Amino acid sequence: MNYSLIKAMVLKDWYLARWPMLGYFSVGVISLLTLASGTTTGFYIGFILCLSTIVVIGVHLIFTTVVGERKDQTLAFMMSFPVSYKDYTLSKLATNLIGFIVPWFVLTFGSVIVIFSSDGLSDGLVPFVTISLGEVFVANVLVLTIAIITESEAWTIVVMATCNICASLFSFLVTSFPEIVEHMEGDVPVWNSTVKTMLSIEITLVVLLLAAIFYAQSRKRDFT
Amino acid sequence: MNEYAFEVKGVSKSYPHFQLSDIDLRLEKGTIMGFIGPNGAGKSTTIRILMGLVHQDIGEVKVLGYSMPKNQVAAKWDIGYASEDMRLYARGSIQWHMDFVKSVFPSWDSNYAATLLKRFDLNSHQKIKGLSHGQRVKAGLLMILARKPKLLILDEPTTGLDPVARHEVLNELMDVLLDDERSILFSSHNTQDIEQLSDLITFVDKGKIIQSQDKESYLDSWRRIRLHLSADATLPNLKGVVEQRSVGSQAIITANGFNEEMAQTYQKCGAEIQAIETMTLEEIFVSEIQNNRQDLRAVTNDTKVEQGGNV
The missing domain is CATH 3.40.50.300 (P-loop containing nucleotide triphosphate hydrolases)
Structure with missing residues (x-):
């Protein structure tokens, strides 16, 4: 494994995406400030704005660094470097996962801290918020998996659109569980078996999707 | 090494x-x-x-x-x-x-x-x-x-x-x-x-390599021969002739592996050699490809005839 070249490829991708990322970062800061304004309305507006920003960051990175590499015909340039398919795949995973996880982590912890420190918000919301943010993470990894495996803009758009539609349905699904809903307005977060099962499913899905990427890439015989 | x-x-x-x-x-x-x-x-x-x-x-x-x-x-x-x-x-x-x-x-x-x-x-x-x-x-x-x-x-x-x-x-x-x-x-x-x-x-x-050799000898082996044919002249099928076109008393031969013997053989058959020209790589390229495709078609047709016969 050529780690120095993988690092160079990751830095290259981030450099090329730096201006849009800076823009999203600015929107993210505004949404975090709104989220931490201390009012319930501010929390919900800030949360939705922040969530949207994170989704857009993930999608933008996937489209510019993975789908764009094929569409803009720069893939052959990168593959002419002394890299294996595995190196290339690892670099794309690192670019996208780190680029997504950092703002996702900030939002997750920011939301939890705001919930705990705000009088107007029930601490019982924390499990629901964590599950919802977990779904956003799984959806991002799914779109990334499809983009890396198929290198197809059309398939990536289809999966991305499906994930966005399913996000609302997922919220309905989560709130349909009485074990979750009945504790949402409680004073303490309740991490019962339903919550733990949902989080475990999300983690398992992420691991399976990442394994699927390496399995599919190792079977590819044409990489141009 | x-x-x-x-x-x-x-x-x-x-x-x-x-x-x-x-x-x-x-x-x-x-x-x-x-x-x-x-x-x-x-x-x-x-x-x-x-x-x-x-x-x-x-x-x-x-x-x-x-x-x-x-x-x-x-x-x-x-x-x-x-x-x-x-x-x-x-x-x-x-x-x-x-x-x-x-x-x-x-x-x-x-x-x-x-x-x-x-x-x-x-x-x-x-x-x-x-x-x-x-x-x-x-x-x-x-x-x-x-x-x-x-x-x-x-x-x-x-x-x-x-x-x-x-x-x-x-x-x-x-x-x-x-x-x-x-x-x-x-x-x-x-x-x-x-x-x-x-x-x-x-x-x-x-999908097939049809020729691979050094440029100088390759270019040197190709010639276009312009012939004037007498009324009773019949052109022989010589080895290395890739294309043979005749219009009236004029004939143009494209040959790969040209040598002096080839020219003498045509003369013996009643043809007058008007010119022996070298060819550009582009002309050779077109001849090679056309010749290769004719060969492929001939092989395909032979195979079809054989298969038809077997049925």
């Missing part, structure tokens, strides 16, 4: 609508091979197999002594690859690309890169998206030439270039060969470029 820049033995690769069959090819170090074929002949597939970007179904590929695709990482340190459909990053400047390539390849020669910038008349601060096609091609070549790779694999690098840009690019490639250890595989359907640059000529058509 390996004397070949690359060796390809019995390589085949199947796609649903195309098959590369039984490719045998080798390039000695310090030489340049022109790889010619019509569109869809299999040039790019062969080149991608050499780069390890496409895995062959069967056969052995060694590039700079490394087995491909298994050892492609080691081999690619010393291969410079450019293709017609390869692009640099539109949002990066030429300087950014140079810095990026330099950060990866210790062999990067900054002085040579600066020289190439001047020779190619490129502005290092310009972004790729603002460059013309010719400037993009030259910038791409700069990125690989300044690395000083031992083997250059160029897939149609001069396609779409104006004559001035083509001249600049070809001159630079000739300079590369001043170093005896460096070799070039150069694919194109522009026979002029190949004729100007190559030591070896390889023709590919319909």
Whole structure:
């Protein structure tokens, strides 16, 4: 494994995406400030704005660094470097996962801290918020998996659109569980078996999707 | 020590609508091979197999002594690859690309890169998206030439270039060969470029190598013979005649493997030789391809007749 070249490829991708990322970062800061304004309305507006920003960051990175590499015909340039398919795949995973996880982590912890420190918000919301943010993470990894495996803009758009539609349905699904809903307005977060099962499913899905990427890439015989 | 820049033995690769069959090819170090074929002949597939970007179904590929695709990482340190459909990053400047390539390849020669910038008349601060096609091609070549790779694999690098840009690019490639250890595989359907640059000529058509030999003897073996036929003259079927066209008393023979005996035989048959002309690579290329396709059609028809007979 050529780690120095993988690092160079990751830095290259981030450099090329730096201006849009800076823009999203600015929107993210505004949404975090709104989220931490201390009012319930501010929390919900800030949360939705922040969530949207994170989704857009993930999608933008996937489209510019993975789908764009094929569409803009720069893939052959990168593959002419002394890299294996595995190196290339690892670099794309690192670019996208780190680029997504950092703002996702900030939002997750920011939301939890705001919930705990705000009088107007029930601490019982924390499990629901964590599950919802977990779904956003799984959806991002799914779109990334499809983009890396198929290198197809059309398939990536289809999966991305499906994930966005399913996000609302997922919220309905989560709130349909009485074990979750009945504790949402409680004073303490309740991490019962339903919550733990949902989080475990999300983690398992992420691991399976990442394994699927390496399995599919190792079977590819044409990489141009 | 390996004397070949690359060796390809019995390589085949199947796609649903195309098959590369039984490719045998080798390039000695310090030489340049022109790889010619019509569109869809299999040039790019062969080149991608050499780069390890496409895995062959069967056969052995060694590039700079490394087995491909298994050892492609080691081999690619010393291969410079450019293709017609390869692009640099539109949002990066030429300087950014140079810095990026330099950060990866210790062999990067900054002085040579600066020289190439001047020779190619490129502005290092310009972004790729603002460059013309010719400037993009030259910038791409700069990125690989300044690395000083031992083997250059160029897939149609001069396609779409104006004559001035083509001249600049070809001159630079000739300079590369001043170093005896460096070799070039150069694919194109522009026979002029190949004729100007190559030591070896390889023709590919319909996924098969139909000819591969040194340029001088290859060009020398082809002739166009213009004959005036007497009323009772009958032209014999001579070995090496690729095409024979007659209109009235005039006949034009295209021959591969021409020798004086051939001319004497025609004269004995009552034909007067009006001219024996050398042929350009383009004319030879067209004849080779047409001849190959006629042979293929004949084989296919024979097979159909045989199969019909068996039924």
